[in-house]
Amino acid sequence: YSIEAYRAGRERLAPGGLYAQWIALFQLSSEEFATIARTMAAVFPQLTLWRGNFRDTRPIALLVGSVDAPPLDPDAVRARLADGAGPDAARAGPQFTDPAQVLLLYQGNLASAPDTLGAGPIERDLRPRIEYRAAIAHREKRAGRASALVGAEMVHLFERIFERVPPDSDPYLADVSPERRGL
Numbered sequence: 001y002s003i004e005a006y007r008a009g010r011e012r013l014a015p016g017g018l019y020a021q022w023i024a025l026f027q028l029s030s031e032e033f034a035t036i037a038r039t040m041a042a043v044f045p046q047l048t049l050w051r052g053n054f055r056d057t058r059p060i061a062l063l064v065g066s067v068d069a070p071p072l073d074p075d076a077v078r079a080r081l082a083d084g085a086g087p088d089a090a091r092a093g094p095q096f097t098d099p100a101q102v103l104l105l106y107q108g109n110l111a112s113a114p115d116t117l118g119a120g121p122i123e124r125d126l127r128p129r130i131e132y133r134a135a136i137a138h139r140e141k142r143a144g145r146a147s148a149l150v151g152a153e154m155v156h157l158f159e160r161i162f163e164r165v166p167p168d169s170d171p172y173l174a175d176v177s178p179e180r181r182g183l
Contacts, residue, residue, distance in 0.1 A: 001036045002125045006043040021063040025149040033149050039123040040065050049107040056151050071174040074099045103183045108161030109172045116160045
């Protein structure tokens with residue numbers, strides 16, 4: 001989750017390339033998630049958040065960063081879905097057949113709403129706070145002294161992002177029809 005790792009990834013991206021970071025929200029506090037997202041945002045000028053599932057107790061999410069990727073292209077999504085989404089699609093989880101279904105996973109544009117992440121540290125290789133904090137946080141969560149980014153807290157984060165960047169004004173959704181943005 002370090003800025004050095006994200007910089008190394010950015011250096012290797014082809015033009016229009018995407019960098020994907022899976023996040024187990026149920027293992028992180030809001031503060032830890034914000035640190036990871038702030039760190040990615042410091043490297044990638046475009047940053048979006050996607051749900052990886054619809055579980056409220058063990059949610060996962062996907063942060064997608066890019067330097068120069070265009071807005072979401074519904075025709076490209078449709079073509080990729082028609083193509084079967086690659087050879088491992090059968091093992092990839094929920095199977096979507098319509099680009100509108102994919103939009104159900106979209107949780108917002110963090111690049112256009114950086115204040116939702118608050119002020120705080122950037123993760124660095126020299127001082128890996130998340131790595132060391134995770135074990136402590138896990139014990140605190142199990143003891144009921146801290147909470148993970150699940151349930152109402154997770155929904156609250158998603159709502160804050162949508163309030164700051166409603167789908168109708170989200171530049172990442174510029175090529176998506178208004179009725180599809182309503183999803």
